Amino acid sequence: MLDRTPTLPPSISPVVSPNRPMWSVMIPCYNCIKFLEYAMRSVLIQTWYRHDIQIEVVDDASTDGDVESLVATVGKGRISYFRNEQNIGSLRTFEVCINRSRGTLIHILHGDDGVKFGFYEEIESLFESYPDIGAAITQHSFIDTDGNETANKNIIRNEPGIIQNWLYKIAAKPLVQPPAVVVKRSVYEQLGGFFAVHYGEDWEMWTRIASQYALAYSPKCLALYRGGNEESISGRFVRDGSNFNDINRVLEIIQAYIPDNKKKEIRKLAKRNFSISYANSAFQILKKNRNNNTAFILAKGALALDINLRTVYYIIRAIFQYFIMAAFDTMKAIKN
Structure with a gap:
C-alpha cells in the first residue's frame, strides 16, 4: 500500500490518446x-x-x-x-x-x-x-x-x-x-x-x-x-493544531523555489501573514461559536509563528471576548 503522505511529488503519467477533451x-x-x-x-x-x-x-x-x-x-x-x-x-x-x-x-x-x-x-x-x-x-x-x-x-x-x-x-x-x-x-x-x-x-x-x-x-x-466545515480536512487539522506543523513544513519546502536573495524576506513575511490570520481566526471563533479550545490553539500557534502588533491586537480582542462570554455565562447561571 502506498504511503498516504508522499515524501516527493508523485509522478503524473501523460495521456497518450489523441482524442482528448479540453x-x-x-x-x-x-x-x-x-x-x-x-x-x-x-x-x-x-x-x-x-x-x-x-x-x-x-x-x-x-x-x-x-x-x-x-x-x-x-x-x-x-x-x-x-x-x-x-x-x-x-x-x-x-x-x-x-x-x-x-x-x-x-x-x-x-x-x-x-x-x-x-x-x-x-x-x-x-x-x-x-x-x-x-x-x-x-x-x-x-x-x-x-x-x-x-x-x-x-x-x-x-x-x-x-x-x-x-x-x-x-x-x-x-x-x-x-x-x-x-x-x-x-x-x-x-x-x-x-x-x-x-x-x-x-x-x-x-x-x-x-x-x-x-x-x-x-x-x-x-x-x-x-469555510467553516469542521469535518473537512482543514477543519480537523485546525482543531488539533496539526495545521501549524504542516505550515512550517511548507515554509521549508517553498524555500527551494525562491531565489537566494529573497528567501529570508519571503519566509519572514509568510510567517507574519499566517500569524495575523490565525490570531484573527482565534478571535472570530470565540465571537461566533465559543470554541475555546480551538481558539486557544490558534492563538498560541499565531504567537509561535510571529509576534507583531496586528497579531497582538487580535489576541487581546480574543482575550476580552473570552472574559465577556465568561461573565455573560456567569450572570445567566445566577439568574437561572
Missing part, C-alpha cells in the same frame, strides 16, 4: 455528501451543452452515504464515478484525480466547493489570451456550511492579465483557494502531484507552479470556497 473537472470527495450535489450542479449548469469536457467524481471510500447513486441521479450520465478501493487520503486521491484526467486543462473542484456561472468560459479566455501560462485563476469568495457567501477582500489586480511577481506574492501568502485554480495537465506531468502535507498542500503546489510558469488572473468572482 477540460477535465475532477471532483474529489470524502464524507461531504451533503455538499456534493451543489458542487456537481455548479459545473453542470454551465457545461451541459459541451462535449469537450470530462466530469468525474473520485470518491475516497466515503461512508456518509451512497455517493455513486447521487452522482448517477444528478449527473444523468454526464458525470462519471470512481471509488477508491479503500480510503487513501487526500493527497493520493488528488493523484488519482490527475492521473485519471484526460483533458488538457484540469480543474480539481473539491466536493464541498463550487463555481459560479461563467467560470469555465472566463478561464478559457485567459488561456487563449496568454497561451504560455501554466495556470489560471479567478477571484474567489467564501461560503459557509449554510451557503451564505462572504466576499474576499484580497483583490490581486483590477484587470485580467498576468500577475507580476506572482512567485513572491503567493510564497508570502496563500492568496488563492483550490476551486479558483485551473492547471494545464502538462504542468502536473512536469512538476508532479501534491505531496508532503495534508494542510497547505495547495499553497505548496501553487508556489511550485509559480516558480516555473506565469499565471493569469481574472478579478471576476467565479469560484466558491467553503
